[in-house]
Amino acid sequence: xxxQPGEELPDLIxxxxxxQLVQYAGAQGDFYEIHYDQDFARSVGLPGVILHxxxxxxxxxxxxxxxxxxRGTLKSFEVSYRGVDVPGKPYRCRGRVSSVNGLRAxxxxxxxxxxxxxxxxxxxxxxxx
Amino acid sequence: xxxxxxxxxxxxxxxGTPGPPxxxxxxxGHLRRFTEAIGDSYPRWLTEAPPTFLVALAPVSxxxxxxxxxxxxWLNGGNRFEYMEPVKVGDTITAIGKVVxxxxxxxxxxxxxxxxFETEYFNGHGRLVARLRGTAIRR
Numbered sequence: 001x002x003x004q005p006g007e008e009l010p011d012l013i014x015x016x017x018x019x020q021l022v023q024y025a026g027a028q029g030d031f032y033e034i035h036y037d038q039d040f041a042r043s044v045g046l047p048g049v050i051l052h053x054x055x056x057x058x059x060x061x062x063x064x065x066x067x068x069x070x071r072g073t074l075k076s077f078e079v080s081y082r083g084v085d086v087p088g089k090p091y092r093c094r095g096r097v098s099s100v101n102g103l104r105a106x107x108x109x110x111x112x113x114x115x116x117x118x119x120x121x122x123x124x125x126x127x128x129x
Numbered sequence: 130x131x132x133x134x135x136x137x138x139x140x141x142x143x144x145g146t147p148g149p150p151x152x153x154x155x156x157x158g159h160l161r162r163f164t165e166a167i168g169d170s171y172p173r174w175l176t177e178a179p180p181t182f183l184v185a186l187a188p189v190s191x192x193x194x195x196x197x198x199x200x201x202x203w204l205n206g207g208n209r210f211e212y213m214e215p216v217k218v219g220d221t222i223t224a225i226g227k228v229v230x231x232x233x234x235x236x237x238x239x240x241x242x243x244x245x246f247e248t249e250y251f252n253g254h255g256r257l258v259a260r261l262r263g264t265a266i267r268r
Contacts, residue, residue: 014168027159027166028185032203044202045268053205054184058167061180061210065171074180078209078262122207 003105003128009095012063016051016087024055050084056091056120060109063093064124072128077109079122089114095124103128136199140231140244143193152223153186155216178216181208183250187224189263190246199242199267206243206264214258221253229262242267 021035033040034050041049057079064074085091095109104127111120134142155178163185164174171179189208216222226248234241243266250259 020166020168023162023166027163029188034202046202054181054208055167057208057210058169058179058181062167062169062171065169065180070173074212076209076211077180078207080207080264081205 003097003100005097005099007097009063009067009097009107009109012059012066012093014059014091014093016055016085016089016091018049018087021049021051021055021087024052024058028052028054030054046084048086050086051091053079053081053120056081056085056111059091059093060095060111060120060122060124063095063109064107064126067095068126070129072103072126075104075125075127077122077124079109079120081120083113083117083119085111085113085119098123136195137231137233137242139195140193140228140242143228144231145227145229147225147227148191150223150225151187152221155182155186155218155220155222157218159185160218176218180210180212183210183216183222183224183259183261184208186222187226187248187250189226189248189261190244190265191226191228193228193244196242196244196265196267200240202268204266204268206266208264209262211260212258213260214252214256216250216252216258220258222258223251224248225251239268 038048092112095107098108099106107124109122110118229247230245246263248261252258
């Protein structure tokens with residue numbers, strides 16, 4: 001274990017499509033229309049269909065587990081959704097080690113839209129083997 | 130003071146009361162559909178649940194019809210995931226959820242209703258494997 005505060009996780013770039021939103025709706029069982037019905041989404045004041053918050057959480061979970069590999073385990077993570085994201089635009093997941101305490105490390109994680117707005121922000125705790 | 134309790138008061142009456150337990154088996158096919166949907170091909174997820182899979186087995190949030198009297202739509206404000214043990218294909222997972230807080234906030238764009246849900250997931254041995262929290266927002 002040689003994690004250092006400030007270490008950056010390799011970026012994970014996702015390219016969500018409307019097809020993926022439908023696929024995710026089915027796999028999760030979340031059929032709220034804002035994720036696949038453009039007219040419905042606009043009727044509740046959204047720009048169109050938007051990514052599921054939990055899909056963005058899945059992306060950020062993958063950011064951490066891809067980086068961690070078999071070196072340790074993810075103990076917890078939490079995310080706040082600060083803005084909506086739409087399909088057809090790349091979604092960039094980023095993170096860095098914020099503190100290390102023995103085998104445990106806390107990470108700062110976030111997801112950015114193409115303009116660099118952090119539309120999802122959060123933290124994760126990992127424990128190294 | 131109104132004779133009819135407000136939506137917020139009626140929702141607050143749910144705080145702390147666990148909903149009915151729901152059980153489901155972690156199936157390899159469901160896991161595969163889920164990992165394909167999120168685009169995560171890490172090999173371990175062929176037999177083990179990736180970090181957010183439990184929401185597909187049993188949702189973090191319960192359906193509260195009275196909440197839909199407030200505002201016009203739902204937004205997900207955030208999620209928290211805590212893991213105690215891995216969840217694997219073949220495990221029978223029982224989920225028990227409850228409302229842990231309900232409050233209203235007034236901001237520049239109007240009023241928002243926040244409902245905080247917490248769901249605990251137990252394996253077939255009765256051990257807590259994960260605890261998930263979700264912030265549902267009506268706007």
